[in-house]
Amino acid sequence: MHNGEIRQICTFGIDDRRLGVAILDVKEINTDTEFTPIFHAPREVKGYVNIRGQIHLILDLRLIMDLPEKPVDEESRLVLFKPAVGENFGILVDRIGDVMEIPGEKIEDRRKADAGAPGTGDRRTLEMGSGVCKLEDGLLIILEAKQLLKHIEKPV
Template sequence: MTEQTAVAEVADDMIVKMIVFAIGVQEYCIPILSVREIRGFEKTTTLPFAPPYVCGAINLRGIILTVIDLAIYLNVPPQTDNPRRVVVIVESKEGVVCGLLVDRVIDMADINMNDVQAVSEEGSCLGGLVLVGDRMIGILRLETVVGQLVGDTVSE
């Protein structure tokens, strides 16, 4: 009986709570522990010479944050007339805080990391795909997205 309990505890460790959002018709997710807050989309201040996927910057209670349009970043036509677009404020493991503009937040899901199907692209922002019910959800590598942002917009 104790072996079964130990196996169950190991299996539970592979479950990660994710926030699920849509970009166009595709659904993606990131770990909920990386999310600081979700805000309505507001006008951004344009950043000169920024990559095309950078919407601009917003003032979040005195902190200036860069906002990434995930639709443009993922090469999906943005839904600019969608009133449900929101900015998900995230923090990377390195402590970089930025906003991700998404078309809509759908829900939260418990993702078993053992069920994730890897994608073959090395250095891709997509960590894998997972089936939740009958929905295929892409798991974004937040560190890759934020790392590319920092690498592209910060020059020394």
């Protein structure tokens, strides 16, 4: 990580965990949660959703993190990624947080950090090519958006 570089992170929450992705990877945040389920798809796939005529594939971040499924509520949001990250796709998160500016040196490479809490969910999260940042009030896990799609592309 380049020292002195400020990274803007779009944060969101799953249960009491705080996670984020680089804001440059995010296309938009959407509240549309009318999913069309895709039977036979890996279980992490929530389904298709139509965003202004474009069909997007939505992954359930909870399931990717091996956490139990939770019904969609009014706080649920879709984080949609830019085409550079992968073909039309996004993730479903429990709630959206602020955009945080974090100096590059504060983000620890997850490979060095043993920081992940022992829960299985976090261990899987850490496989997503993420970094970890210690904030005053807890941890922020930074996900590598590109890895999310790769996760389900693995043969099931």
